Amino acid sequence: MRNHPRDADLERHLDAWAASQAEVELSPEIQRNVQAILKRSLTPVKPLPSHGRLVLAFLAVFAVGAAGLIAIMNQAGAHLMTEAQIAGMVAILACGGILFSLLIAWQMVPGSRQGLPLSLVLALSGCGVFGGIAVLFPWRTSHAFVSEGWPCALMEVMIAVPAAAVFWLLARSGALFGGAGVGAALGGLAVVLALAVLQFQCMFQQAPHLLAWHGGTAAILIGLGALIGEVTPVYLRAGRYAGKAT
Amino acid sequence: MSETPLDDRELRALMTQYQRADPPAVEELVRRISPPLLRYFGASRVDRNDAEDLLQDCWIRIHRSRHTYRASEPVMPWIYAIARHTRLDAYRKRRRMESREVLVAALEERFHQSVPKAAPEPDAIEHLVASLPESQREVIVMLKVSGMSLEEVAKATSSTVGAVKQKAHRAYATLRRALGKDREK
Numbered sequence: 001m002r003n004h005p006r007d008a009d010l011e012r013h014l015d016a017w018a019a020s021q022a023e024v025e026l027s028p029e030i031q032r033n034v035q036a037i038l039k040r041s042l043t044p045v046k047p048l049p050s051h052g053r054l055v056l057a058f059l060a061v062f063a064v065g066a067a068g069l070i071a072i073m074n075q076a077g078a079h080l081m082t083e084a085q086i087a088g089m090v091a092i093l094a095c096g097g098i099l100f101s102l103l104i105a106w107q108m109v110p111g112s113r114q115g116l117p118l119s120l121v122l123a124l125s126g127c128g129v130f131g132g133i134a135v136l137f138p139w140r141t142s143h144a145f146v147s148e149g150w151p152c153a154l155m156e157v158m159i160a161v162p163a164a165a166v167f168w169l170l171a172r173s174g175a176l177f178g179g180a181g182v183g184a185a186l187g188g189l190a191v192v193l194a195l196a197v198l199q200f201q202c203m204f205q206q207a208p209h210l211l212a213w214h215g216g217t218a219a220i221l222i223g224l225g226a227l228i229g230e231v232t233p234v235y236l237r238a239g240r241y242a243g244k245a246t
Numbered sequence: 247m248s249e250t251p252l253d254d255r256e257l258r259a260l261m262t263q264y265q266r267a268d269p270p271a272v273e274e275l276v277r278r279i280s281p282p283l284l285r286y287f288g289a290s291r292v293d294r295n296d297a298e299d300l301l302q303d304c305w306i307r308i309h310r311s312r313h314t315y316r317a318s319e320p321v322m323p324w325i326y327a328i329a330r331h332t333r334l335d336a337y338r339k340r341r342r343m344e345s346r347e348v349l350v351a352a353l354e355e356r357f358h359q360s361v362p363k364a365a366p367e368p369d370a371i372e373h374l375v376a377s378l379p380e381s382q383r384e385v386i387v388m389l390k391v392s393g394m395s396l397e398e399v400a401k402a403t404s405s406t407v408g409a410v411k412q413k414a415h416r417a418y419a420t421l422r423r424a425l426g427k428d429r430e431k
Binding site for chain 1 (some may be wrong): 291297301393421
């Protein structure tokens with residue numbers, strides 16, 4: 001950063017500017033006011049569990065939710081898939097679940113070291129799901145592409161929306177300031193859960209159907225999650241102690 | 247008002263006491279952390295009153311989020327991450343309000359066009375920093391005004407050290423060019 005010959009001059013300007021900012025003094029009245037507000041609602045709080053335990057909590061809900069729904073619903077898709085297809089899709093969706101759980105746990109704690117940026121998690125998950133389907137499933141399509149597809153899309157929405165609500169309830173014990181990032185991460189985890197359930201339930205195990213109706217709906221739902229996260233007012237994103245602070 | 251230097255070990259102990267609802271710890275934290283926070287908000291293109299409002303809003307958010315602090319982590323990146331979101335939310339709110347006013351867009355454009363023409367007077371650098379893209383300006387403010395390390399800025403901005411370095415490098419290049427142009431005039 002400081003290798004350029006003109007940087008010494010720039011550093012001098014920046015240091016002078018930083019020093020001028022340091023002259024700003026806090027009025028005692030403001031300080032007393034802040035102290036009074038905080039002391040008025042001061043109650044002991046239990047610190048959040050470690051990052052690893054948060055991730056495990058999300059993964060446990062994800063696994064129990066997916067396994068429970070697969071067990072309850074019909075498993076026509078499981079009988080139509082080969083062992084390689086089942087193993088491949090389970091591995092891809094499990095990785096997606098782990099990545100989105102990590103992402104949400106990072107977003108719950110301000111100032112956490114972000115191991116992977118959201119864009120990378122979205123890209124990896126997208127490549128995994130779309131690439132996996134394209135490689136593992138046959139490229140056949142039927143004449144009833146639309147009439148076979150929309151019930152799957154509807155089912156995905158019906159699973160993903162309540163799942164996202166459950167994940168949000170878990171995540172809001174943290175401090176969710178992330179906006180679109182949090183919305184996309186919560187939407188991503190819910191969508192991966194819905195994809196896992198649909199994969200075992202769907203009778204149309206062909207690449208065009210899975211890409212368009214399962215993958216396409218997943219992408220739209222994640223985008224919708226990001227949008228909802230962005231427009232959700234701050235007070236809804238605040239943690240469980242929000243009511244006690246003011 | 248005298249300002250006590252920020253020692254991370256002491257701040258961690260105070261934060262732990264704060265989580266246990268210890269009133270003197272709250273007073274001490276507010277006394278120590280408020281001045282650097284006010285400087286951070288003051289360097290964000292807002293006037294003194296707005297900076298003080300942001301400071302109070304930030305403390306309420308810190309209070310609401312105090313359970314998310316972990317004693318194993320440094321305090322200031324956690325504080326600045328909350329401060330950053332306070333500032334961004336206020337900025338978005340202001341933008342929404344401004345977008346309802348007819349002439350604001352034109353005025354802002356005129357302001358930004360006028361920035362590079364500023365002479366290298368003592369406050370010129372402030373205008374040049376203010377004209378940087380939001381993400382670059384934020385990094386410069388945290389590094390120079392708040393005196394944070396690259397690692398701390400990366401944590402506070404939910405980013406990586408590499409990304410912070412890149413933003414700082416771009417900001418320096420822009421500022422260097424702008425200062426060079428000023429000299430040539």
